[in-house]
Amino acid sequence: MLVADRVIAIAIMALSAYFMWHATELPIGWNGMTGGPGGGAFPFWLSLVMLLAAGGIFVRSLGEDHGGQSFFDGVMLKSVISVVIALFATIALIPVAGAYIAIPLFMFWYVRIFGRHSWFLTGCLALGTPVFLFFFFEVTLKILLPKGFTEPLFFPLYAMFF
Amino acid sequence: MDTLALLADGFATSLSPLNLMIVILGVTAGLFIGAMPGLGSVNGVAIVLPLTFIVPPSSAIILLAAIYYGAMYGGAISSILLGIPGASTAVATTFDGRPMAQQGKAGLALIAAAVASFIGGTLSVVLFTLFAVPLADLALAFGPAEEFALVLMAFTTFVGLGGDDVLKTIVMICLGLVLSTVGLDLISGQPRLIFGDLPGFFSGISFLVLAIGVYGIGEILYTLETSRTAPQVTPARITLKELSAGMRAMNRLWKTMSLGSFLGFFVGMLPAAGATPAALMAYGIARSTSKEPHTFGKGNIEGVAAPETANNAASTGSLLPMLTLGIPGSPTTALLLGGMVMWGLMPGPMLFIEQPDFVWGLISSLYTANFAAVAINIALIPLFVWALRMPFTVLCAIVIVLCIVGGFAPSQKMHDVWLIAGFGVAGYLLRKADYPLAPLVLALVLGPLMEKSFRQTLIAEQGNVLAFIERPLSGTFIALAALFFVLPLVKYLRKGGSRSIAPAE
Amino acid sequence: MIYKMTRRAALAGVASVAMIAAGATSALAEGWKPQKPIEMVIMAGQGGGADRLARLFQSIIQKENLASMPVLPVNKGGGSGAEALRYLKDSEGDAHKIMATLNSYYTTPLRTDIGVDIEEFTPIARMALDTFVLWVNADSDIQTLDDYVAAVKASGGEWKMGGTGTGQEDSLVTAMLEKEFDIKVTYVPFKGGGDVAKNLVGGHIDSTVNNPSEALGFYQAGKVRPIVAFTPNRIDVFPDTPTATELGHDIVYWMQRSFVAPKDMPAEAVAYYTEMFQKLSETEEWQTYTKDKALMADFLTGDELQAYFLEERNKHAAILADMEGDGSS
Numbered sequence: 001m002l003v004a005d006r007v008i009a010i011a012i013m014a015l016s017a018y019f020m021w022h023a024t025e026l027p028i029g030w031n032g033m034t035g036g037p038g039g040g041a042f043p044f045w046l047s048l049v050m051l052l053a054a055g056g057i058f059v060r061s062l063g064e065d066h067g068g069q070s071f072f073d074g075v076m077l078k079s080v081i082s083v084v085i086a087l088f089a090t091i092a093l094i095p096v097a098g099a100y101i102a103i104p105l106f107m108f109w110y111v112r113i114f115g116r117h118s119w120f121l122t123g124c125l126a127l128g129t130p131v132f133l134f135f136f137f138e139v140t141l142k143i144l145l146p147k148g149f150t151e152p153l154f155f156p157l158y159a160m161f162f
Numbered sequence: 163m164d165t166l167a168l169l170a171d172g173f174a175t176s177l178s179p180l181n182l183m184i185v186i187l188g189v190t191a192g193l194f195i196g197a198m199p200g201l202g203s204v205n206g207v208a209i210v211l212p213l214t215f216i217v218p219p220s221s222a223i224i225l226l227a228a229i230y231y232g233a234m235y236g237g238a239i240s241s242i243l244l245g246i247p248g249a250s251t252a253v254a255t256t257f258d259g260r261p262m263a264q265q266g267k268a269g270l271a272l273i274a275a276a277v278a279s280f281i282g283g284t285l286s287v288v289l290f291t292l293f294a295v296p297l298a299d300l301a302l303a304f305g306p307a308e309e310f311a312l313v314l315m316a317f318t319t320f321v322g323l324g325g326d327d328v329l330k331t332i333v334m335i336c337l338g339l340v341l342s343t344v345g346l347d348l349i350s351g352q353p354r355l356i357f358g359d360l361p362g363f364f365s366g367i368s369f370l371v372l373a374i375g376v377y378g379i380g381e382i383l384y385t386l387e388t389s390r391t392a393p394q395v396t397p398a399r400i401t402l403k404e405l406s407a408g409m410r411a412m413n414r415l416w417k418t419m420s421l422g423s424f425l426g427f428f429v430g431m432l433p434a435a436g437a438t439p440a441a442l443m444a445y446g447i448a449r450s451t452s453k454e455p456h457t458f459g460k461g462n463i464e465g466v467a468a469p470e471t472a473n474n475a476a477s478t479g480s481l482l483p484m485l486t487l488g489i490p491g492s493p494t495t496a497l498l499l500g501g502m503v504m505w506g507l508m509p510g511p512m513l514f515i516e517q518p519d520f521v522w523g524l525i526s527s528l529y530t531a532n533f534a535a536v537a538i539n540i541a542l543i544p545l546f547v548w549a550l551r552m553p554f555t556v557l558c559a560i561v562i563v564l565c566i567v568g569g570f571a572p573s574q575k576m577h578d579v580w581l582i583a584g585f586g587v588a589g590y591l592l593r594k595a596d597y598p599l600a601p602l603v604l605a606l607v608l609g610p611l612m613e614k615s616f617r618q619t620l621i622a623e624q625g626n627v628l629a630f631i632e633r634p635l636s637g638t639f640i641a642l643a644a645l646f647f648v649l650p651l652v653k654y655l656r657k658g659g660s661r662s663i664a665p666a667e
Numbered sequence: 668m669i670y671k672m673t674r675r676a677a678l679a680g681v682a683s684v685a686m687i688a689a690g691a692t693s694a695l696a697e698g699w700k701p702q703k704p705i706e707m708v709i710m711a712g713q714g715g716g717a718d719r720l721a722r723l724f725q726s727i728i729q730k731e732n733l734a735s736m737p738v739l740p741v742n743k744g745g746g747s748g749a750e751a752l753r754y755l756k757d758s759e760g761d762a763h764k765i766m767a768t769l770n771s772y773y774t775t776p777l778r779t780d781i782g783v784d785i786e787e788f789t790p791i792a793r794m795a796l797d798t799f800v801l802w803v804n805a806d807s808d809i810q811t812l813d814d815y816v817a818a819v820k821a822s823g824g825e826w827k828m829g830g831t832g833t834g835q836e837d838s839l840v841t842a843m844l845e846k847e848f849d850i851k852v853t854y855v856p857f858k859g860g861g862d863v864a865k866n867l868v869g870g871h872i873d874s875t876v877n878n879p880s881e882a883l884g885f886y887q888a889g890k891v892r893p894i895v896a897f898t899p900n901r902i903d904v905f906p907d908t909p910t911a912t913e914l915g916h917d918i919v920y921w922m923q924r925s926f927v928a929p930k931d932m933p934a935e936a937v938a939y940y941t942e943m944f945q946k947l948s949e950t951e952e953w954q955t956y957t958k959d960k961a962l963m964a965d966f967l968t969g970d971e972l973q974a975y976f977l978e979e980r981n982k983h984a985a986i987l988a989d990m991e992g993d994g995s996s
Contacts, residue, residue, distance in 0.1 A: 004594070004595060005595055008591065008592070008595045008597075012333060012337075016336075019340055019355065022354070022355050022357070023354065023355065025352075025354060026347060026350060026352055026354050030625070036349075036616070036617045036619075036620025036621050036625055037616075037617060037620070038350070039347035039349060039350040039352055039354055040354060042339070042340075042343050042613050043340050043343045043354065043355055046336045046339050046340050047336065047340050049332065049336050050332075050333050050336035050337055050340065053329045053330075053332040053333045053336065054329075054333055056329045057327075057329050057330065057333070060329070071594065071595075072387070072594075076386065076387040076388075077387065079386055079387075080383050080386050080387050080590075083382070083383065083386060083558075083562075084383065084583075084587060087379070087562060087566075087583055087586075088583060090566065091566065091576070091579050091580060091583055094566075094576065094579070095576055099567070099570075103563055103566070103567075106559070106562070106563065107559055107563065110555065110558070110559035110562070111555065111556060111559050114555060115553070115555025115556065115559070116555075117553065117555065117556065121556070125556065125559065125560075129560075129563060133563075133567060136198075137567065137571060140209070141195070141201070141205055141209055141571070142209060142704065142737060142739050143205070143571045143574065143739075144574070144703075144704060144706075144739065145567065145570065146570075146576065151703075154703065155702045155703060158702065158703045158704065158736065159702075162704060162736055162737050204713065208740075211722070211726065212725060212726045212729045212730070301865075302865065302868055302869035303869060304869065305866060305869060305870075305871030306855075306866075306871065345745060345746065346745065346746045346747060348832055348856055348858065349832075349833070349856050350833055351747065351778070351832050351833035351834035351835070351856075352779070353746050353749070353779060356746075359781075361745075361746075361749065361750050361753040361754070361781075362745075362750075363745075364745030364746030364749045364750040364753075365712075365743070365744060365745025365746065365750050366745065483865075487861075487865055487868075487884075487885075488861060488864075488884040488885075489861040489862060489864075489865045490861065493712075493713040496713055496715075496718070496719075497713065497722070499719070500718070500719040500722050500723070503719060503723070504722075504723055504726055504952075506955075506959075508883065508884055508887070509884060510883070510884020510885060510887065510888060511884060511885065511887075511888030511890065512884065512887050512888050513884075573742075573743075574741050614858070618855055618856070618857070621853060621854075621855050621856075622827050622853065622855045622871065622872065624825060624853065
């Protein structure tokens with residue numbers, strides 16, 4: 001727990017420093033010409049406060065004892081990581097293969113392989129979701145989802161519903 | 163009373179069978195659109211707007227009002243059931259709505275939200291009917307200095323003195339404020355913090371992306387780890403007995419709700435502020451005036467009622483500057499304004515004089531829509547509660563898909579979907595390390611308003627910081643903000659300071 | 668500089684650009700139709716003037732059935748349109764994307780290096796030119812341009828001019844005013860034209876350079892007063908307001924409202940969209956709207972439009988260089 005606390009505090013400090021470095025592209029001082037602070041002032045000084053506060057958290061943690069409890073639950077961490085990987089893989093697949101391939105695949109993985117549900121339920125969800133998405137988002141709300149290389153397959157559907 | 167006669171005429175039209183059908187249809191559609199994370203009244207109104215050319219104008223207004231109200235009610239549904247605020251106006255609803263759902267009281271929370279929304283909507287329509295025209299002048303009196311003071315007040319009513327770890331709260335507020343500056347700097351017109359010149363950052367980081375990330379994906383990862391395979395929520399059931407218990411509970415809250423309505427209407431009326439600060443302030447005030455502030459954030463029904471009355475009242479209030487001044491206070495009212503222009507109406511000071519039929523037709527439609535929304539909403543609660551009884555792994559898969567698609571829909575950028583995934587993982591880790599997430603999300607919502615109005619004032623006043631205090635309206639707000647900041651501090655010290663009075667996650 | 672074009676000339680322009688683009692391949696295919704919904708990218712956020720106009724176009728197209736597929740507006744307003752420009756650049760050859768532009772079409776690539784050359788895009792049609800007027804609060808004593816200049820000079824640089832942001836159209840007009848009359852104002856940026864007009868009426872700022880459409884409601888209610896118009900001829904809606912040119916000051920500035928398409932859009936598609944906007948410009952709704960809102964409906968397509976864009980870009984480069992030279996940003 002303590003180690004994780006320190007690692008997160010250091011990560012936030014690094015992030016703050018990075019923000020501060022970025023913010024200096026615009027004036028960070030009190031800009032006398034136009035009155036009031038410059039464009040970089042808000043992000044710069046707030047990042048500085050963030051850096052100091054995170055530093056405080058880090059320093060404070062040095063004075064604390066090691067609590068025996070670990071940050072992650074070892075068994076469940078595995079499932080968290082696998083869900084995160086599946087999520088990133090799905091998002092990466094969407095622009096290439098389209099939402100109508102990526103999302104049913106994700107559904108299949110999650111419900112059948114991860115959740116160990118029946119084939120019937122898996123089938124319903126994996127097929128039902130894209131149908132729902134198409135009618136709700138594309139036909140009703142007129143929001144087109146990315147299709148990737150499957151785009152031409154949708155031309156007849158567009159012709160039918162629009 | 164001229165107004166009343168006009169209003170009666172309006173009701174006569176909005177209650178015809180055809181229009182009633184339209185209201186029911188619109189409200190139901192709005193409810194589902196609003197309940198979808200990522201989608202809100204903007205999407206609903208945008209879809210319907212082009213159709214309004216085809217149906218008669220009076221029906222068109224009613225349809226728009228129905229969708230608008232339906233979506234406002236719907237926003238609370240996703241906040242309570244999934245813990246993901248569907249719109250920034252519903253953030254405060256998650257604070258107590260979500261814990262209630264986790265305790266198996268989802269049905270009660272939904273009823274509270276629906277009734278509170280109805281009361282907020284009703285009272286605000288009454289206020290609108292009576293005072294619309296004189297109040298327009300008040301909106302005009304609001305310059306950048308007043309805007310800043312108001313946002314500051316919203317911030318302090320809410321943040322107060324954190325009972326969470328103070329250092330961690332400060333980190334999260336700063337992080338939210340810094341993230342809110344990403345994109346184009348309005349004052350200098352220069353891009354800033356666009357990491358690696360990614361075009362996706364040009365438009366900044368939207369509230370929805372952060373909220374769907376930390377509350378949607380982050381929450382799922384967190385429950386996944388902590389709950390093992392057990393379902394995340396106690397299965398909720400809804401019975402008639404609960405319904406009447408809910409109504410009785412709401413009865414005791416009339417004070418909170420009327421305060422929320424007034425506050426919502428007045429804050430919502432100010433073009434720059436709108437419904438989000440209104441809901442936050444209502445929540446903050448309900449908490450700090452409550453006898454048992456420590457129960458807030460842990461499933462207090464008052465914490466659902468207060469923001470819900472305020473945000474619905476604010477959605478009526480925000481129509482006021484749109485109609486009387488021609489200034490939209492939110493993207494949704496901007497679309498409505500566009501619609502009015504297309505119908506050949508000129509929103510502005512003359513509208514009430516030249517087009518009374520339209521104005522009062524709209525008001526009465528709002529009222530009809532409000533009525534229909536509360537009825538339909540309560541009728542559908544069993545359906546929503548049933549959805550929570552799905553196996554956890556199925557619910558999770560559906561929520562993740564909704565997060566992906568809902569994150570993509572508003573901006574239609576994959577960039578935002580990646581950000582959601584990133585914020586999800588970051589939010590999960592921060593939450594595990596006991597960093598409070600609410601201040602992060604609130605800071606992102608209020609940050610842009612605050613920075614913009616602060617710098618505008620200083621430019622206009624040639625760098626004179628005292629301008630904030632010298633102007634009577636803004637001075638008053640600043641004083642109130644200071645009071646809200648000090649009040650919890652005093653309480654905290656008096657109690658010996660062991661109890662948490664900040665919203666728990 | 669205004670181009671008056673006959674319809675025939677416009678069509679000839681389209682045809683010529685289409686031929687060039689299509690090269691030696693097929694003649695103008697009459698039969699091209701969009702196969703999927705058409706994405707209308709808007710260079711501004713929801714609710715602004717540009718957005719409202721784009722949505723008006725969408726509604727008219729839908730109502731008059733001018734396109735066989737729905738036109739879907741998508742706002743990409745980030746970075747003063749930088750986001751939209753980059754998006755269009757990445758959609759090379761796409762036949763289902765068009766973009767509604769305003770003057771940030773030139774100024775954004777000039778002000779920040781975003782790797783976009785507008786010369787590469789395919790021009791479709793210019794629908795209108797929006798006008799600019801100098802406004803003051805109706806309670807002020809200022810009646811004429813001379814009063815105005817005197818008042819600004821008397822304030823010693825504390826005169827508050829509201830606008831929609833440094834680098835935006837009204838800030839350019841402000842810069843021109845400052846240069847022409849040797850005056851100095853404090854420029855206060857707001858989120859949109861409506862917000863600017865409201866702050867003028869509320870007395871939080873002293874003057875604005877607004878599009879007539881943004882201030883018209885207040886004007887009719889007698890809350891704001893037009894001082895001078897930045898057009899060559901008087902605007903019909905404000906017959907008593909003189910133009911700057913007529914008072915001997917050469918300040919004319921337009922906001923163009925046009926449509927462009929990605930680089931290398933197929934010629935048949937260009938012809939399809941050009942015809943769609945041609946029909947749109949002839950609808951009664953559009954004609955009424957332009958008259959009511961003091962817009963100059965000035966339809967232009969093809970090569971002439973591209974030439975217009977490039978000329979305007981040069982003009983804006985000069986204005987921006989002037990502004991930065993002053994150090995007043």
